[in-house]
Amino acid sequence: MVALARKTLIYEWRKFLPAALAVAFSGLLLLMMTALMFGIFSSAGVYVSRSGGDIWAGYPGTQTVELGRPVPRDTEMWLRMDPAVVQVEPFQWLDGDWRGPAERGSVSVFVSGIDPNPNGLMFSHVLGPADRARLDEPDAVIVDEADLPKLGLDIGDTAFLNGHRVKIVAAANGLRTLGGVNIVTSIATARTLVSDAAERDKVAYYIARLAPGANPDAVRDRLAPIAAGHRFAVWTHDEFAYNAATYWMFETGAGLGFIFLSFVVFLVGVVITSQTLFAAVASSVREYAMLNALGAGIGALRRVILEQAFWVGTVGVIVGSVVSISLALLAHGQDVPISFNYIATIACGALVMAIALISGFLAVGAINHLEPANLLR
Amino acid sequence: MTALVADQITKSYTSGRVETPVLQGMSIALDERELALVLGPSGSGKSTLLAILSGLLKPDTGNVSALGEDLWKKSRADLEKFRLEHTGFVFQGFNLFPALTALEQVMLPLDYLGLPKHAVRNMALASLEEVGLASRAHLRPIELSGGEKQRIAIARALAKKPQFLFADEPTSALDSVNGKNVIDALHRVARVYGATVVCVSHDTRLAADADRIIHMTDGRILSDVKQISASAPSRSISAEANP
Numbered sequence: 001m002v003a004l005a006r007k008t009l010i011y012e013w014r015k016f017l018p019a020a021l022a023v024a025f026s027g028l029l030l031l032m033m034t035a036l037m038f039g040i041f042s043s044a045g046v047y048v049s050r051s052g053g054d055i056w057a058g059y060p061g062t063q064t065v066e067l068g069r070p071v072p073r074d075t076e077m078w079l080r081m082d083p084a085v086v087q088v089e090p091f092q093w094l095d096g097d098w099r100g101p102a103e104r105g106s107v108s109v110f111v112s113g114i115d116p117n118p119n120g121l122m123f124s125h126v127l128g129p130a131d132r133a134r135l136d137e138p139d140a141v142i143v144d145e146a147d148l149p150k151l152g153l154d155i156g157d158t159a160f161l162n163g164h165r166v167k168i169v170a171a172a173n174g175l176r177t178l179g180g181v182n183i184v185t186s187i188a189t190a191r192t193l194v195s196d197a198a199e200r201d202k203v204a205y206y207i208a209r210l211a212p213g214a215n216p217d218a219v220r221d222r223l224a225p226i227a228a229g230h231r232f233a234v235w236t237h238d239e240f241a242y243n244a245a246t247y248w249m250f251e252t253g254a255g256l257g258f259i260f261l262s263f264v265v266f267l268v269g270v271v272i273t274s275q276t277l278f279a280a281v282a283s284s285v286r287e288y289a290m291l292n293a294l295g296a297g298i299g300a301l302r303r304v305i306l307e308q309a310f311w312v313g314t315v316g317v318i319v320g321s322v323v324s325i326s327l328a329l330l331a332h333g334q335d336v337p338i339s340f341n342y343i344a345t346i347a348c349g350a351l352v353m354a355i356a357l358i359s360g361f362l363a364v365g366a367i368n369h370l371e372p373a374n375l376l377r
Numbered sequence: 378m379t380a381l382v383a384d385q386i387t388k389s390y391t392s393g394r395v396e397t398p399v400l401q402g403m404s405i406a407l408d409e410r411e412l413a414l415v416l417g418p419s420g421s422g423k424s425t426l427l428a429i430l431s432g433l434l435k436p437d438t439g440n441v442s443a444l445g446e447d448l449w450k451k452s453r454a455d456l457e458k459f460r461l462e463h464t465g466f467v468f469q470g471f472n473l474f475p476a477l478t479a480l481e482q483v484m485l486p487l488d489y490l491g492l493p494k495h496a497v498r499n500m501a502l503a504s505l506e507e508v509g510l511a512s513r514a515h516l517r518p519i520e521l522s523g524g525e526k527q528r529i530a531i532a533r534a535l536a537k538k539p540q541f542l543f544a545d546e547p548t549s550a551l552d553s554v555n556g557k558n559v560i561d562a563l564h565r566v567a568r569v570y571g572a573t574v575v576c577v578s579h580d581t582r583l584a585a586d587a588d589r590i591i592h593m594t595d596g597r598i599l600s601d602v603k604q605i606s607a608s609a610p611s612r613s614i615s616a617e618a619n620p
Contacts, residue, residue, distance in 0.1 A: 001488045001494075002477065002481045002484050002485045002488055004474065004476075004477070004485060007474075007476040007477060007481070008474065008475075008476040010476070011475060011476030011517075012475060012476060284474070286470060286472050287472050287473070287474050289472070290466070290468065290472035291485065291486065292457070293431075293433060293460065293464075293466045293468075294460065294461065294464070294465065294466060294486040294489075294533070294534070295457050295458065295459075295460040295461020295462065295464065295486065295489060296457070296461070296486065296489045297454060297457050297458075297489070298453075298457075300489060372433050373428040373433040373434040375466075375468045375470070375472065375545075376424040376425075376427055376428045376433070376434075376468070376545050
C-alpha cells in the first residue's frame, strides 16, 4: 500500500503543523493545569507527605491536618500498646498570629509543634538532625525559605507569635502549605503558644512508626475499635495524605473548577485542531475526488484522514511533552508548586490523542460530500 | 461490440429557481476498441455527458448500461467497485498528489484492487513505460512538466487496463507536441487493450486521430461520424439529433 497519509504529512508538513501545534499546546495546557493542581494540593498534604511514620491518630472525622482538634492524652498509650508500634511522637498543630516588622502588620500562620529529636518523625524528610537540634533552643522557629520575604524577615530575626517572642533559627525547603505560612517549632515551644491553659498539654495528633515489615492497614484495623471507644481515630500515612488532597480538591470546589477548565481546554483543542485539519484535508479534496472517481471507496479515503489525525496527534504529544518537560524544569527552579502524577500524565496524553482523533472525525467532513463529477467542470 | 449504451438520458441543473436543461434525451452507443471524440462549444453538455457515461453523475431520467450492467441501479459502493474494476479517468487538472512520486501516483489506485505489492509495482512500471516515463518514475509532480504530469495521469488511468477510459480536455493545458503524445496514448489504449475511450475536447487537432467524432451543441448530438483510418473520415453513420 502506498503510505499516502504519512507521505502527505511529511511532504506537506507546513499544512499540518498548525494542527499538530494545536494538539501540542492543548496537551501542554492540560498537563500544566494538572501538575499545578497536584502541586498545589499536594502542599495541602505536606504535613503528612514530608513526614515519616506509618500511622496517624487524630480527632475522629478529621479530613485534613488543618482541621485537627486536641485528642485525649491516653491516645499515646493506646498506640504504644500495639505490638507493631515501635515509636510514637506527638504533633501539635495550631493557628497563630505572627507580628514581625511593624510595617507588615500581622500575618495569620500555622504552627507545627514537633519532636526535635534527631530521629523524630514529623517533617523528617525536610528537617535534618542539625535543623532539629536548633529547635531544642527555647522559642526557636524554622520557616520555609520561600516564606521569608512574606514575613519580611531573615534568619536570626525575631518576631511575636501569639504574643510570644520567637526567633527564626533556620529556613528549610519544602515546608510550604496551602493557605498559610507554616511555622515549625518544638513541641515545648508550641505548648507555650496555646492560649487555653486547659488544653496546653493536649496535642492534635500522634504519629506512630511500625516495626519493619508490619502492615499499616492491619495495624489500623486493629486499632480502629479501640480508637472508636476513646475519642480518637487512626489512619495510615497514605490514607491521611490522600484524604487531605481529596478534601481540598473536592470539598472546596477547586477540583470541580479544575475539571470544568480541563473540559474547556479539551473543547478549544478540538475546535482549533479540527478546523486546521479540515483546512489541510480540504486543500487536497480534488486529489481525493480523483481517487474516488478511480474507484477508491469513501471509507478508504476516510481512513487516510484518520491516519493523518493519528500522526498529527502523535507529533502533538511528542512536541507537547518536550515543551512540558522544559517548562517543568523551569518551574521547578522557580519554586512553582507543580507535581507530576503518572496516572494524571497518562490521562492527559489520552485526552490529547482524543482531541486529535475527534478532530480527525470532524475533518472527515471535508470529503463527506465528495463529488468527483465536479472535476469535470 | 457495443460496450457502453446511454438511452434517452436527460439532465438539468438548478440554480435558485432557474432550471437549465443540459442534456435533452440523448442516446448513444459506444463500441470497444473505439476512441470517440466528443467535440462542442462550452455549455454544449459534453462534460455532463462524460460524467453520466462514466458513472460519476446520475442522470435525471434515462439509463446507462456498461458491459451489460445498468450503472444507475447500483448503490454508491457498487458503483465505486465498478469504476475501480473497469474505469479509468484523465481530467483536465492532473490531480496528482504532491507528496507522491510518479510511480506511487500510478500504484495508488491499483492498491485498492487488493493485488499483491509486487504485482502493483510491476503494473505501474509497465504503465509508465507505456507513456514513455519509466525513467521519471522517482520524480514528484513539482519536478515534472505539464505534459509529463498529464502522461502520469494517463498512466494512472490505464495501469489497471480498464475497459473504459474517460478523458476530459486532456490536452487543453498542453502544447501541440505534448497534446499529440497524449492523444496517441489514448489511441493505443483503445487499440492495444480494446478499451472504449471517450474523450471530450474542444481541441479540433485531436479529430485526425479519433475513430469517431461526435459534435454536440445545446445538449444534443449534431453529428456523429465514424472514421476508418486515423486521418480521413470514411462514412457518416448518423447525423441524428435527438428530440
